[in-house]
Amino acid sequence: MPTRQKRFRIDAHVHLIAIDRKNHKSFISEKKRNGLYFKFLCRSAGVSSKAKDDEFDAVYADHLAQLIREAKYLDKAVLFATDGLYDSNGKLDPRCEVLISNDWTIEVCRRYPDVFLFGASIHPARPDALDELDKCAEAGAVCVKWIPNSQGINPSDRKIEKFYERMKQHGLVLSSHTGYEHGPYVVDQALGDPNLLKLPLEMELMVVAGHSGTSGFHHRIEYFPNFANMVQKYENLYGDTAAIAELYRGVYRKRLLTTPVVKNRIIQGTDFPVPSIPIVWPFAIGPIKALKLQFVDNLFDKDYLAKKAAGFPEEHFRRGHDVFLGNL
Numbered sequence: 001m002p003t004r005q006k007r008f009r010i011d012a013h014v015h016l017i018a019i020d021r022k023n024h025k026s027f028i029s030e031k032k033r034n035g036l037y038f039k040f041l042c043r044s045a046g047v048s049s050k051a052k053d054d055e056f057d058a059v060y061a062d063h064l065a066q067l068i069r070e071a072k073y074l075d076k077a078v079l080f081a082t083d084g085l086y087d088s089n090g091k092l093d094p095r096c097e098v099l100i101s102n103d104w105t106i107e108v109c110r111r112y113p114d115v116f117l118f119g120a121s122i123h124p125a126r127p128d129a130l131d132e133l134d135k136c137a138e139a140g141a142v143c144v145k146w147i148p149n150s151q152g153i154n155p156s157d158r159k160i161e162k163f164y165e166r167m168k169q170h171g172l173v174l175s176s177h178t179g180y181e182h183g184p185y186v187v188d189q190a191l192g193d194p195n196l197l198k199l200p201l202e203m204e205l206m207v208v209a210g211h212s213g214t215s216g217f218h219h220r221i222e223y224f225p226n227f228a229n230m231v232q233k234y235e236n237l238y239g240d241t242a243a244i245a246e247l248y249r250g251v252y253r254k255r256l257l258t259t260p261v262v263k264n265r266i267i268q269g270t271d272f273p274v275p276s277i278p279i280v281w282p283f284a285i286g287p288i289k290a291l292k293l294q295f296v297d298n299l300f301d302k303d304y305l306a307k308k309a310a311g312f313p314e315e316h317f318r319r320g321h322d323v324f325l326g327n328l
Contacts, residue, residue, distance in 0.1 A: 014080065076117055204236060
């Protein structure tokens with residue numbers, strides 16, 4: 001294991017956003033682009049919503065890299081591509097609302113190798129899934145990212161075993177969303193159940209449960225207990241704290257920090273560009289300090305300072321190095 005002095009602070013959960021179909025093989029649906037969230041993305045990236053597609057993509061990537069370089073409490077980020085929703089024949093489903101290609105994500109990571117680690121996204125139903133996996137591994141991928149709820153993937157489907165075996169050969173981590181999904185079109189929220197990670201875990205893959213099974217205070221089904229039970233059984237299961245400091249998942253702070261085993265298996269993640277909102281923890285941080293942290297300009301520093309003030313230990317921010325770079 002690397003010495004403590006050399007362990008990077010890694011954000012395990014950062015999203016690349018892109019809209020240039022022609023040059024970058026990426027898109028966000030017109031419905032999403034006409035919504036308030038896309039306008040928020042444009043504002044946060046410092047680009048006009050009327051910018052040309054290729055300009056938007058370049059500005060977003062450059063702005064994100066600059067934010068990480070300027071952050072005082074972050075060294076690198078795992079930058080996720082986002083594969084689409086595919087039908088049973090391996091063709092892209094027209095209901096797919098977001099697709100951020102591996103090709104463009106690879107290019108961005110090569111432009112900014114000092115701040116980004118490549119997080120590939122490959123739907124196992126694609127006819128070229130294994131070839132794409134080999135290509136991404138060759139390009140330096142550290143993980144494969146899934147959003148099962150939106151991509152229609154059952155992580156415990158036995159048909160995926162060959163895909164998992166190839167991932168093992170390449171030493172890739174599986175980073176799979178758990179809990180409810182609040183973004184792209186959802187096929188089935190039940191696919192976010194942490195119990196469905198049993199197959200890759202039993203095949204001895206390192207697995208990171210995105211959001212640690214947290215769903216949001218208003219959802220009917222609670223998946224966090226399933227995540228807590230799974231980490232008791234599997235030493236190769238971790239969870240990230242992406243979007244914990246926001247309205248939906250803020251209520252899980254205490255449970256993440258006090259649940260046995262869970263507290264030693266969580267790693268830092270922001271879910272950028274999802275904003276961090278320190279004022280969701282006024283009692284843990286203190287109302288005045290929480291309000292002051294709300295005005296920290298750098299989102300990555302804001303998330304770090306809020307979590308530190310709310311009780312997350314320094315090890316939480318270093319542990320991701322062991323998960324993604326421990327074998328390097």
